[in-house]
Amino acid sequence: MKSRKLTSSPVVTGQCLCGAVQFEMEYPAFWAWHDHSRASRLAHGAVYATYVGTWRKRFRITAGEREINRFQEKETGAVRSFCRRCGTPLIYERTRSRHMINIPRALFQSRTGRQPIYHIAIEEMQDWAHAGEPLVPLKGYPGVFCRRSKKKRRIEARLSASIRSRCS
Numbered sequence: 001m002k003s004r005k006l007t008s009s010p011v012v013t014g015q016c017l018c019g020a021v022q023f024e025m026e027y028p029a030f031w032a033w034h035d036h037s038r039a040s041r042l043a044h045g046a047v048y049a050t051y052v053g054t055w056r057k058r059f060r061i062t063a064g065e066r067e068i069n070r071f072q073e074k075e076t077g078a079v080r081s082f083c084r085r086c087g088t089p090l091i092y093e094r095t096r097s098r099h100m101i102n103i104p105r106a107l108f109q110s111r112t113g114r115q116p117i118y119h120i121a122i123e124e125m126q127d128w129a130h131a132g133e134p135l136v137p138l139k140g141y142p143g144v145f146c147r148r149s150k151k152k153r154r155i156e157a158r159l160s161a162s163i164r165s166r167c168s
């Protein structure tokens, strides 16, 4: 068996919004995924959370350990850690995989070695999530984009439905 020093692996770093908590993870991550579950949606205050998963031993808090608070979910026993100064979600530990931890992808300053190609709880995906629909600039508001009008989308939906019925 090969022996390997922990410090020999390249690391990627990340932090919370206020910067009090800093961490590093050995590169590359094990996997990355989008989580559409209600619990992650609420914990992040966002339509879904994107996580990078790695082995616990490949992750280290390098500053601000004392600023980390933990919250345990009653139903699942999962533990979510967050910065008590700025509220940034930091670590998500699921009971079914105790040797792995999950860190919000957004907290890393560089690439993590894994693209989030997996989706969890996709059946809970919200209908207000942006799913790559075409966007157009909003007149009079530079930098603001919006979905095309409902009327145009309805026409497109009707067209594609009639195409589907013709093809089936």
Ligand SMILES: [Zn+2]
Pocket: 016, 017, 018, 019, 020, 021, 083, 084, 085, 086, 087, 088
């Ligand atoms: Zn913070």
